[in-house]
Amino acid sequence: MAASRRDTRGIVDPAGLLARVRFRRHRPAEPLRRHVETYWLIDWDLPEPYASHIVPHPSVNLSFQWEEADGPPYGELTGVARGLYTRKLTGRGRVCGVKFRPGGFRPYAPAEPVAHWTGHVLPARDVFPRAGGDTPRTVTGPADDLGRVAALDAFLLSLDPEPDPRADQAMDLVEQIRADRTVRRVADLARAEGLSVRALQRLFAAYVGVSPKWAILRYRLHEALELAGTRQDLDWAGLAADLGYADQAHLARDFTSTVGIPPAAYAHAARTP
Template sequence: MSAPRRDTRGIVDARELFSHVHFRRREPAPGLRTQVAFYWLIDWDLPEPYTSHVVPHPSVNLVFQHHESSGEAAFAEVAGIGLELFTQKLEGRGRVCAVKFRPGGFRPFAPGRPVSEWTGRRLLANEILAVPAPVAAVLDPAQEDARVAALDAYLLALAPEPDPQAERAMALVERVRTDRTMRRVDELARAEGLSARSLQRLFATYVGVGPKWVILRYRIHEALERAESDPEVDWAELAADLGYSDQAHLTRDFTSTIGAPPSALGTR
């Protein structure tokens, strides 16, 4: 499987975020790379509050976090796929050590229920995972390598069983992400020799959202990345590249997802 991505897709105003927090991605142990895309780690020490905005990926995340200024104890939660723009206010000092599962990759770690049960929800990890989450072991070490090792040890202890259907779901989502010609659910179903209904069931059980949602979300990620890297982007041309019938449709989807029209980028 590929190494952690270096792009910033999904992060609204990534440059601003990185100026406020120390953000990095780390690879998991080799035995976990089939299901886990990467670990992401953030530390911050802010003189003034800062609010970040992220357009969620079609991925489940396992998030260990400690917000020192809140006065609350550190905790671990399973964050299902977010359907809306995720907004997080950061203040004071804090730390996050998190696992980003590949789309379809979380189910082997919690095989009892469809992943769609967690969609749009954030629940304490101990309510879902069979082994208690080692919050202190993940968050307390000063050395980053020790935190990564603790994440590796915990996920390996969960002993996910190989699941061919999970692997199929991961491959399908990866195809949607990388193949720009794949713009419709019926096209994806035909290409994979599945009925549309079977495809929908597979995505609900293993990914957590439907294939149409995944297709649209990756389009918005692409549009956001292009817009932030090129302030002069031609939105009509971009709409055509992404398979939209016209610029107005892209603008509507972008605005409903980001919470602001393309023209407002950089003015939050």
């Protein structure tokens, strides 16, 4: 099993979350890595409730969860959340999650476009009947990461999706958006791929669940969130231009509407003990 990896992009107040929970990431089995980005495991034992906030990635997540106060373990499928995702943690519990690559979920549930799941949280068994029964307990039950990762691998390998070249295309395009800060305009991305803008939008609705413009802005917002939490005296006007926003005001509005507070206030809070 690969070593745990730390990546806090999209987590609002990562220091606060990591001070309260054990949060780890692991790589899935090699045959799964084309479609699955990472496994994420969280354990907590809290004296008082804590609300975690996430600015979601354009990814579908499958999670198996157990909370002491809620009874037996259960599975959930979470489509891409357009706004801030908030989860209240209480008492003792754990989550074993699967983060699919943006564009990588459709082969596992080919009957519906991924946009069908966007903004929805539903029982995992409604999408994967095998996720019912003993599966949630099998995944969340092991005391160590090795056992939980092995159980996630076994479950996903049993689904055995068919190859889908359009899923491959969507995954490659989203990765290009994520990695290349110069990708700012949907028309340019479509032209480089030899597609019309409308065809690119249809591809993203079917395989990613959100529009290409949404994905571009979301990854740029992740970068702004990370820098706001780690850099002092950040040049917001320069950052806005660097990220492809029309001006600082547009970045501030996008940040505030998604995170809930203005970027300067978030940066100040992140630096305040």
